[in-house]
Amino acid sequence: MGSLSIDNVSLTFESRKAGKVVALNxxxxxxxxxxxxxxxxxxxxxxxxxxxxxxxxxDTSGGYCRIDGDAIDRPGSDRGMVFQTYSLFPWLTVQRNIxxxxxINGVSKxxxxxxxxxxxxxxxxxxxxxxYPSQLSGGMRQRVxxxxxxxxxxxxxxxxxxxxxxxxxxxxxxQQLLLEMWEQEHKTVLFVTHDIDEALYLGDVxxxxxxxxxxxxxxxxxxxxxxxxxxxTTSADFIAxxxxxxxxxxxxxxxxxxxx
Amino acid sequence: xxxxxxxxxxxTPKKSIPASLEIGAGATVAIGILVVWCALTYGxxxxxxxxxxxxAVVEAFFKVVSNGxxxxxxxxxxxxxxxxxxxxxxxxxxxGIFMGSFRIVSAAIEPVxxxxxxxxxxxxxxxxxxxxxxxxxxxIAVIFLGTFFQQIVLxxxxxxRVPDDILNVSYTLGASKRQVVTRVLIPATLPGVMDxxxxxxxxxxxxxxxxxxxxxxxxxxYMILQAMRGLHPDRIFVGIFVIGFLGLxxxxxxxxxxxxxxxxxxxx
Ligand SMILES: Nc1ncnc2c1ncn2[C@@H]1O[C@H](COP(=O)(O)OP(=O)(O)OP(=O)(O)O)[C@@H](O)[C@H]1O
Ligand SMILES: [Mg+2]
Numbered sequence: 001m002g003s004l005s006i007d008n009v010s011l012t013f014e015s016r017k018a019g020k021v022v023a024l025n026x027x028x029x030x031x032x033x034x035x036x037x038x039x040x041x042x043x044x045x046x047x048x049x050x051x052x053x054x055x056x057x058x059d060t061s062g063g064y065c066r067i068d069g070d071a072i073d074r075p076g077s078d079r080g081m082v083f084q085t086y087s088l089f090p091w092l093t094v095q096r097n098i099x100x101x102x103x104i105n106g107v108s109k110x111x112x113x114x115x116x117x118x119x120x121x122x123x124x125x126x127x128x129x130x131x132y133p134s135q136l137s138g139g140m141r142q143r144v145x146x147x148x149x150x151x152x153x154x155x156x157x158x159x160x161x162x163x164x165x166x167x168x169x170x171x172x173x174x175q176q177l178l179l180e181m182w183e184q185e186h187k188t189v190l191f192v193t194h195d196i197d198e199a200l201y202l203g204d205v206x207x208x209x210x211x212x213x214x215x216x217x218x219x220x221x222x223x224x225x226x227x228x229x230x231x232x233t234t235s236a237d238f239i240a241x242x243x244x245x246x247x248x249x250x251x252x253x254x255x256x257x258x259x260x
Numbered sequence: 261x262x263x264x265x266x267x268x269x270x271x272t273p274k275k276s277i278p279a280s281l282e283i284g285a286g287a288t289v290a291i292g293i294l295v296v297w298c299a300l301t302y303g304x305x306x307x308x309x310x311x312x313x314x315x316a317v318v319e320a321f322f323k324v325v326s327n328g329x330x331x332x333x334x335x336x337x338x339x340x341x342x343x344x345x346x347x348x349x350x351x352x353x354x355x356g357i358f359m360g361s362f363r364i365v366s367a368a369i370e371p372v373x374x375x376x377x378x379x380x381x382x383x384x385x386x387x388x389x390x391x392x393x394x395x396x397x398x399x400i401a402v403i404f405l406g407t408f409f410q411q412i413v414l415x416x417x418x419x420x421r422v423p424d425d426i427l428n429v430s431y432t433l434g435a436s437k438r439q440v441v442t443r444v445l446i447p448a449t450l451p452g453v454m455d456x457x458x459x460x461x462x463x464x465x466x467x468x469x470x471x472x473x474x475x476x477x478x479x480x481x482y483m484i485l486q487a488m489r490g491l492h493p494d495r496i497f498v499g500i501f502v503i504g505f506l507g508l509x510x511x512x513x514x515x516x517x518x519x520x521x522x523x524x525x526x527x528x
Contacts, residue, residue: 087425104433240344
């Protein structure tokens with residue numbers, strides 16, 4: 001299971017220099033088990049902060065995040081995370097990076113190796129098991145990061161602009177790969193992106209966040225057939241949804257600009 | 261066309277060049293210095309009591325080797341530097357790593373560390389002589405005090421630069437705080453720690469020679485001082501060269517050790 005419930009969550013940063021910054025204000029969100037949920041929103045609206053709260057890396061200033069009904073108060077291997085900066089362990093080979101979670105959690109060596117082999121293959125990195133991250137391209141590094149998160153068998157996969165640093169070609173290959181893996185594993189995914197095409201292509205539902213303080217401004221159900229391929233990004237349904245998101249985002253982006 | 265290409269390459273920042281050219285460039289400069297030295301001395305341009313000829317230095321070298329002086333003094337200096345450096349490193353590096361990553365540690369010791377860091381260790385030499393004497397122990401103390409606080413600050417810097425993301429991702433993979441420290445934070449600091457050791461080892465040589473020149477009864481610095489008193493510039497040069505080569509050998513040892521210990525920093 002892996003349902004998320006975000007209940008009236010607020011987050012305020014207090015710093016001596018900038019004073020109080022309200023990043024999130026009474027945000028609520030329900031993500032059912034096995035859903036692919038996507039969040040889009042203007043820069044600085046609190047998307048990463050929200051993922052940090054769900055991951056348990058930060059405490060809320062108010063409200064609760066729950067997974068399967070249990071309040072989240074610390075990080076745990078039930079919530080895997082993939083960051084934009086690949087955040088691989090540079091001193092470990094591809095194999096050992098992917099094994100990190102299972103080995104921490106006491107999975108037996110044989111089972112660990114079996115799982116790693118499965119994911120190395122699934123993300124298309126066979127033959128690179130013994131390479132170090134510095135020997136890999138950006139796309140390959142992000143494959144390792146995804147494999148590492150999944151090899152730990154989390155209930156929920158949190159992804160913070162995982163493809164943001166990749167070129168558009170690599171990015172669409174990675175989107176395809178992620179969709180294929182999701183079809184197989186059917187885990188709950190919460191995916192943050194700036195890219196509206198990406199949001200619609202991947203998600204079952206897209207949440208549009210407002211400028212800071214972040215709230216959910218619009219919820220768009222994406223009724224496009226699965227499995228999807230890139231053709232659908234030019235379909236009329238897709239474009240209509242895209243227009244709707246762009247309109248609601250546009251005003252928010254302008255708000256952000258005037259703040260800056 | 262090809263010559264133009266290779267010249268072009270030489271003038272491009274950060275481009276690699278053929279290994280033969282790399283060795284050749286290094287040899288040319290070294291040999292050039294030697295040639296100038298020969299010309300100045302054998303050509304009679306400079307008085308040999310001022311700058312000894314290469315031949316005289318080589319002769320002096322064999323003399324101090326054969327009468328055992330060089331070996332004796334080098335052994336003392338190497339013992340002093342390695343013991344002092346080792347004692348400093350095994351305490352300073354862990355303390356520095358914790359200082360860079362735990363606020364409470366930095367709050368507690370940063371004021372003292374920064375005070376000591378800007379205090380030249382050479383100014384402590386008279387006090388140390390008064391307390392400990394002029395033997396090996398005092399040199400070890402000088403090297404220890406000279407490197408200890410620098411190592412803490414450098415290691416703290418290395419540790420504070422470990423990206424939050426790799427610590428955070430470890431927590432989300434199920435690691436406990438303790439595991440994050442032992443399995444992520446510490447390995448992540450190792451390349452920086454090796455650099456810190458290499459740099460501070462260079463400084464340690466300086467502190468050692470200064471301490472030996474100020475007051476001692478053995479060591480390479482002492483040997484140089486004796487040569488000066490006896491008006492033997494050739495022996496002074498032997499001392500200087502030996503210190504230089506020992507330093508160079510130590511540095512190469514560090515490089516080799518880093519490569520063996522941290523193969524992932526070399527790949528690509
Ligand atoms: N540690 C912090 N201290 C103070 N303010 C912070 C801190 N982290 C984030 N903020 C502020 O909180 C707000 C939300 O930040 P967050 O990183 O969650 O935004 P984001 O939506 O992920 O932005 P982007 O799309 O650019 O990644 C920003 O305005 C930021 O300035
Ligand atoms: Mg962000």
